[in-house]
Structure formats: structure tokens, C-alpha cells
Amino acid sequence: MGRGDLTNAEWRRLEPLLPPIGLRGGRWADHRRVVNGVLYRVRTGVQWRDLPERFGPWLTVYKRHRRWSGDGTWQRLLTRLQAEEEAVGRVDWNVAVDSTAVRAHQHAAGARHAPTSSGRKGGGDTGGSSRSSAPVPGQRPGGGGRSGESLGRSRGGLTTKIHLVADGRCRLLSLLLTPGQYGDGPQMQAVLEQIRVPRTGPGRPRVRPDALTADRAYTSRANRRYLRRRGIRHTIPERRDQQEHRRNRGSRGGRPTGFDIEHYKTRNTVERAVNRLKQFRAVATRYDKRAYVYLGTVTLAAVLIWLRT
Structure with missing residues (x-):
């Protein structure tokens, strides 16, 4: 076994x-060797x-x-590991949301049109997978070209942004890809909708965290209304311009948003989750x-983090 x-314990899980190895009419190569590769x-x-x-x-x-x-x-591997941890009460549902920009290598550019449902034209997808034109879960739908492949142009060149939700143990609960120039706030609802942890016994999957912590990029009224509607306690600082605008409107500006500075210190869990994720060079x-x-x-890296945390 290489470094x-x-x-053996991880493989048994x-x-x-x-x-099955015998799928598709013939025997595949040993799964363990391929997964290790x-x-x-x-x-x-x-x-x-x-x-x-x-x-x-x-x-x-x-x-x-x-x-x-x-x-x-x-x-499915990631979802099953999350379900196993939830069954024994090892998922901390005080979550944090954030994003991280990833520089795209020049080899990542130049993809042709997305493959068709037959997987034969346009994308060179000769692996035999029959993929429809529907958006892949975790991938923000976009137009053709680079935007459709979650590639965006910024000062640093071609970038992709990973939006993620991490639990209190710095493990990913959900993630979403967008082009690098996409803002953080508009993607909060979409990445929260990706949370779906099944029960190992009877019952519906868990889709709602107990509390959420985020930085000022997520402090829009739409996001706060969304969190209140779902009954999710949240700690998000208010920007200074929003505070001034609210005060200038007087009684029509509404009450100040609540902010727990001690609970806000737990937002470092998502920063640590990003650090763990970026230990994987790919x-x-x-x-x-x-x-x-x-x-x-990215999902496979998250699987390994869940296995070894």
C-alpha cells in the first residue's frame, strides 16, 4: 500500500x-486499485x-x-458517509458558508460544446456514459462555452469558484461550482438547497441546518428572508452602508439585525474546510x-476528508 x-478499514466502508465489478457485460479492473489511482x-x-x-x-x-x-x-459515496455520521450523531449542524476561487490551468480551457445525451458528439466523451443535457447537481447552469463549464475570467485569469457549506467539524455538506466572477451572496440559497443527508432508518432526509454563519458577502435582505422562512438561525454581519441606509429611513428601515459576535467566531470552520480541501493539488x-x-x-476529496476526520 502506497502513501x-x-x-483496509476505509476500503471496507x-x-x-x-x-459491481461485473457490470456492463465484462469484468472491470479491480476497483480498489483504480480508486487509489x-x-x-x-x-x-x-x-x-x-x-x-x-x-x-x-x-x-x-x-x-x-x-x-x-x-x-x-x-453517492459522499452522501452515504454523511448519512452514517448523522446516524451516530457526529454531524455538527451549526454550519458556515463561504466560497473559494480556484485558478484554472491552461489545460482546463478549450473544451468544446457540451456532450449530447448520446455522449458522442461535441465533447469527445468516449467513456460510454450516457449523460443528458440536464444540469449536473452541484454545477450552476450556464450558457455555452467557458461559462457552461464553470470557467470565468477575472484579474487572475481563468478561474472557477467553489461555493461550499461546512459543518462544525470542517467537513463539506454541500458544494456548488460557478464561474470565478460570480458573487457569493446570490449563490447562498442554491448551495444550501444542495444539503441532503438521508436517514439510515425511516424518515425524510435532513436538509436544514440548525444555525448558519456567514460573512458580509451574504448579508442581503433576500438571503435573510430565505433563512427566516426556513427557520434557520443565522449570524451574518451587516455592512456599514446597509446600517446607514436603515437609519436614514427611520422607522421604515426596520429593526437592526441581530448579531452574536461570539457565535460569529465559529465561521473559521468553513475557512479550515477550504484549507483541507486545497491540500489536494488537483x-x-x-x-x-x-x-x-x-x-x-472536488467531491472525491470531500469523501476522503469525511473518511479520515
């Missing part, structure tokens, strides 16, 4: 959640062709990662052309 590979690339950021020979053919590892990114296998720099493949890369 960074799955331990993941193996029942993966597709994907993890190696996510951790180090090497080119697929430079994977060590102990993981088998690089094309097999790449196609497996691309297929499981498209069909939601990585997301997350800290985007090398994947397709947004759904990069989303799978």
Missing part, C-alpha cells in the same frame, strides 16, 4: 457502495498519463473517474476541462 492509499491524481495533481504503473493503465483510471463523476457515484488548481469532472474531483 495516501485507502486503508467504500466497497459496498461502488458498482484516482486518489493519487487528486492528491498530487499529476497528468493522467504520468500515473505510476502500480495503478494499471492510466486510461482505465481516467475513464472510471470520468464515468463516476458523470453518473453521480462519487456524490482541487487547488483546476486541470479538468469539463465542469462535471472537476466537480467529481
